[in-house]
Amino acid sequence: MVISKAIRDQIEAENANYPRARGGLLAALHRVQREYGAITPEHATALAPIFDMTAVEVLAVVSFYDMLSSQPAGRHQVRVCTNLSCSLAGAREFLREIENHLGITRGETSADGRITLGHEACLGACANAPMMRVDDRYYEDLDTESARQVLDALD
Amino acid sequence: MQKAPHVTDYLTRHCADDEYGCLRGFEAQGGYRAAHTALREMTPQKILDEVRQAGLQGRGGAGFCAGLKWSFMPAPEQQPSYLVCNADESEPGSFKDRLLLERAPHQLLEGILLAARAIGAQKSFIYIRGEYAEAARVMQRAVDEAHAKGYLGDDVMGSGFSHDVVVVRGAGSYICGEETALLESLEGKRGHPRVKPPFPAQRGAFDRPSTVNNVETLCHVPHIIGRGAAWFRSTGTEKSPGTTLFGVSGHVVRPGLFELPLGTPLDEIIFEHAGGVADGRKVKGVIPGGLSMPILPAGELDVAMANEFLQEKGSALGTGGIIVMDDRTCMVRTACVISEFYRAESCGQCGPCREGTAWINDIVTRVERGTGTAEDLELLVDICDGMEGQTICAFADAAAWPVRALLKHFYADFERHVREGVCSFSGSFQL
Ligand SMILES: Cc1cc2nc3c(=O)[nH]c(=O)nc-3n(C[C@H](O)[C@H](O)[C@H](O)COP(=O)(O)O)c2cc1C
Ligand code: SF4
Ligand code: FES
Numbered sequence: 001m002v003i004s005k006a007i008r009d010q011i012e013a014e015n016a017n018y019p020r021a022r023g024g025l026l027a028a029l030h031r032v033q034r035e036y037g038a039i040t041p042e043h044a045t046a047l048a049p050i051f052d053m054t055a056v057e058v059l060a061v062v063s064f065y066d067m068l069s070s071q072p073a074g075r076h077q078v079r080v081c082t083n084l085s086c087s088l089a090g091a092r093e094f095l096r097e098i099e100n101h102l103g104i105t106r107g108e109t110s111a112d113g114r115i116t117l118g119h120e121a122c123l124g125a126c127a128n129a130p131m132m133r134v135d136d137r138y139y140e141d142l143d144t145e146s147a148r149q150v151l152d153a154l155d
Numbered sequence: 156m157q158k159a160p161h162v163t164d165y166l167t168r169h170c171a172d173d174e175y176g177c178l179r180g181f182e183a184q185g186g187y188r189a190a191h192t193a194l195r196e197m198t199p200q201k202i203l204d205e206v207r208q209a210g211l212q213g214r215g216g217a218g219f220c221a222g223l224k225w226s227f228m229p230a231p232e233q234q235p236s237y238l239v240c241n242a243d244e245s246e247p248g249s250f251k252d253r254l255l256l257e258r259a260p261h262q263l264l265e266g267i268l269l270a271a272r273a274i275g276a277q278k279s280f281i282y283i284r285g286e287y288a289e290a291a292r293v294m295q296r297a298v299d300e301a302h303a304k305g306y307l308g309d310d311v312m313g314s315g316f317s318h319d320v321v322v323v324r325g326a327g328s329y330i331c332g333e334e335t336a337l338l339e340s341l342e343g344k345r346g347h348p349r350v351k352p353p354f355p356a357q358r359g360a361f362d363r364p365s366t367v368n369n370v371e372t373l374c375h376v377p378h379i380i381g382r383g384a385a386w387f388r389s390t391g392t393e394k395s396p397g398t399t400l401f402g403v404s405g406h407v408v409r410p411g412l413f414e415l416p417l418g419t420p421l422d423e424i425i426f427e428h429a430g431g432v433a434d435g436r437k438v439k440g441v442i443p444g445g446l447s448m449p450i451l452p453a454g455e456l457d458v459a460m461a462n463e464f465l466q467e468k469g470s471a472l473g474t475g476g477i478i479v480m481d482d483r484t485c486m487v488r489t490a491c492v493i494s495e496f497y498r499a500e501s502c503g504q505c506g507p508c509r510e511g512t513a514w515i516n517d518i519v520t521r522v523e524r525g526t527g528t529a530e531d532l533e534l535l536v537d538i539c540d541g542m543e544g545q546t547i548c549a550f551a552d553a554a555a556w557p558v559r560a561l562l563k564h565f566y567a568d569f570e571r572h573v574r575e576g577v578c579s580f581s582g583s584f585q586l
Contacts, residue, residue: 017321019235019361025343026326030285051343064345066327067285083247084446084492085404085478087584096585121329121496122247122446123286126476127402127410128158136288 002046007035011050022051025061029068038072066120074109074116076154079133082119085126094130095119097144102151114154156289157254160412162428164390164398165378166371167414170258176293178300181261187306189381190265194272194314197380199231202273206376208384210396215241215332215369216445216473217549218395218462221376227356229364231275236364238271238279239341239355240373242294243325243332245284246445247496248476251400252370254412256283256290259374260297264320266373268311269380271318274366278319282337285326295322329500333548334367336502347502348548371400392418395461395472403429405479406436417472418464422456425479436481440564444473446493447553449560469560483582486565487572490519490558491586497554508551511542515558522569523586525576532569535562 001008010031015024028050032043039047044058051058062068080086080095099105102117109116125131128140132147139150159171174180181187193202207222228236240263244252255263267279283291298320301307309317323341325331331340335349338360359365375397379387388396395417401424404410408430415424421443425431432438438453443460449470451458458464462472480489494516503509515538521527539555546552562569572578 019363020342022343023323023341023361026285026324026340030324030326061343061345064328065285065325068326082492083496084442084489085248087492088405088478088480088484090584092585120286121500122245122249124157124244124250124253124284126248126250126404126478127412129404133286138289 002042003032004035007031008050011047015050022053025051025058026065029062029065033068038069040070040072044070074113076115077118077133077135078115078151079118079120079123081121081123081125081129081131081133083122083126085122086129086131089129091130094142094144094147098132098147098151101144101148115151156257157250158411159258160254160400160414161409162413162415164414164416166262166374166398166400167254167259167412170254176258176260176297178261178297178304178306181259185381186261186377187265189377190268190306191312193269193380194312194316199273199275202269202380205384206273206379209379209387210384210394211372211375211379211387212395212462213369214371214375214399214474216246216447218472221368221372224356224368225270225274225366227354228274228276228366229356233364234275234277236274236276237360237366238267238274238276239334239337239360239365239367240267240279240281240370241332241334241337241367242281242283242287242290242370243337244287244370244474245329245332246447246474246476248402248404248442248445248478249474250402250404251412251475253287253290254400255370255374256287257293260294261301262374262377263294263370264297264301264306266376267320268306268318269376270366270368270373272316276366277317278321280321280323280341280360282323282325282331282341284331285324288324291322291324298322329496330502330548330550333550335548337367338365345502347504348550350547390416392416392459392461392463394463399472399475401460402474402476403479404476406433406481406484407431407479408433418459418461420456421451421458421460421477424460424477425456429479432479432481434481436483438479439482439484440480440486442476442478442480442557443470445476446478446496447556448473449556450564452564483580485523485578485580485583486561486568487519487523487578488580488583488586490561491516491523493557493561494519494554497550501550501554505546505551507542507545508554511538511551512554514538515554519558522572523578525572525578527569527573529570529573532562532566532573
């Protein structure tokens with residue numbers, strides 16, 4: 001099965017929180033992406049009947065949200081905030097140094113499949129810039145050296 | 156975890172204390188006392204009246220009177236109806252709701268209980284932006300704790316009132332902070348703002364009457380119910396009572412959060428509380444309320460931070476996110492950063508917004524690179540004219556205002572780029 005029974009059960013349980021099952025769609029998409037790395041057309045096809053949708057409709061939702069992806073990416077998502085407060089604190093120069101360190105530019109995945117690098121709009125850490133999000137964790141008050149240590153420690 | 160504020164008051168006094176994040180620690184500081192009393196002894200109408208008399212203004216950006224908004228909800232017989240807590244905080248320069256979610260989750264739950272009781276909602280949804288994974292974890296833990304203790308679920312605190320709270324995660328989209336886009340997203344759809352009317356109180360989440368309130372707005376409620384409207388009105392200004400959480404970022408010595416009365420002068424916040432501009436430099440401009448609010452030039456910082464005073468200066472309080480820029484900052488580059496953001500985040504439903512945000516970004520980028528012309532600067536103003544008030548939601552206005560204000564106050568920066576063909580602000584940040 002493209003989506004395991006266990007995951008499917010978790011999805012159904014979450015859906016019960018909402019007056020209509022579809023309220024649970026974002027939670028389901030987060031779950032599938034965490035488990036399988038992406039929400040591929042096959043996953044969308046498997047999910048669609050649970051939400052009384054078509055696979056195309058599911059993928060249309062996926063494409064709207066920055067954190068969801070229909071294509072597999074690196075094992076870790078690294079995002080540097082480059083909005084105004086962070087830019088004032090040197091985030092754009094910081095991002096360039098991260099690019100140099102990893103040998104990739106924003107939007108790319110490292111050759112070993114370890115890291116996908118990107119930049120992101122404000123993450124609510126404006127007083128502690130430069131900052132980056134690695135998957136579900138924030139790292140704040142960074143400099144190039146401390147950021148390198150975090151990145152090099154990723155598996 | 157978000158750092159505790161430099162200056163605290165009733166909302167954030169205990170936020171540095173880790174114990175405050177769990178139910179026992181919260182109750183040790185008097186938490187849930189207002190709910191205990193109000194749910195058993197006050198009618199829903201009485202709770203609503205108290206909040207209305209307190210004059211609590213929404214803290215999510217628009218500043219709408221909370222009690223008045225609640226009064227738009229239909230009679231409680233019309234079940235189900237919902238309370239939706241807007242925890243999407245993504246206005247650039249704002250980071251206060253993150254603190255309240257991560258460090259005071261039960262204060263928010265108590266506010267939700269009281270608000271839900273007042274409007275007769277049997278269920279609440281807390282919609283947390285997807286990137287705030289930590290906040291979602293903390294809130295879910297708090298909800299579970301409250302359930303176990305009988306503070307959520309059937310017959311809350313023995314009052315006969317039943318209430319459930321669902322923690323929902325967004326998935327990365329600025330526009331989902333706009334309340335009707337949020338409702339769409341909550342229903343598992345793309346976050347496209349709805350045409351209003353109908354307003355959420357008529358048809359909100361899942362087609363049912365709903366009230367949408369910001370995290371901070373709801374966090375003030377237990378304090379108002381616990382100590383009364385008159386007490387709440389003793390801080391802040393006549394029209395804008397209470398404290399708020401100002402977030403200061405950019406070129407200051409001590410960036411961070413500051414809980415201060417509404418009406419505190421902007422220059423006092425920057426120079427006294429946030430320690431002034433770093434490296435002994437001077438202020439060039441300050442955005443007073445999150446990225447969407449029009450910038451104020453250095454000469455206009457003696458303004459009380461409340462909507463009635465900021466509006467006289469052509470700006471507004473927004474989310475209270477104060478972004479300080481020193482005298483090295485290139486305002487054309489600033490316009491590039493701002494317009495890049497709105498271009499990326501427009502949901503694309505309305506032509507003036509979808510096209511206008513892209514045009515603005517193309518033009519200011521051209522001006523920054525030195526290939527812009529004098530006509531380009533006029534064109535920018537025309538584009539702003541064509542965007543404001545012409546669209547489904549206020550995003551297009553929020554995208555046009557900052558550009559218009561940058562041109563108004565820092566026209567010389569733009570002219571200089573056109574004339575000299577290069578950026579001559581050597582100390583400014585790079586793009
Ligand atoms: C483009 C746009 C983005 C918004 N983002 C947020 C947000 O992230 N958080 C928030 O509370 N309100 C946001 N708002 C305001 C909401 O639409 C709504 O007014 C608010 O949640 C109401 O709560 P309040 O009355 O308690 O302030 C946004 C509005 C617009 C137009
Ligand atoms: S104004 Fe912009 S963001 Fe708002 S609905 Fe229209 S296109 Fe979408
Ligand atoms: S501007 Fe970078 S976290 Fe807010």
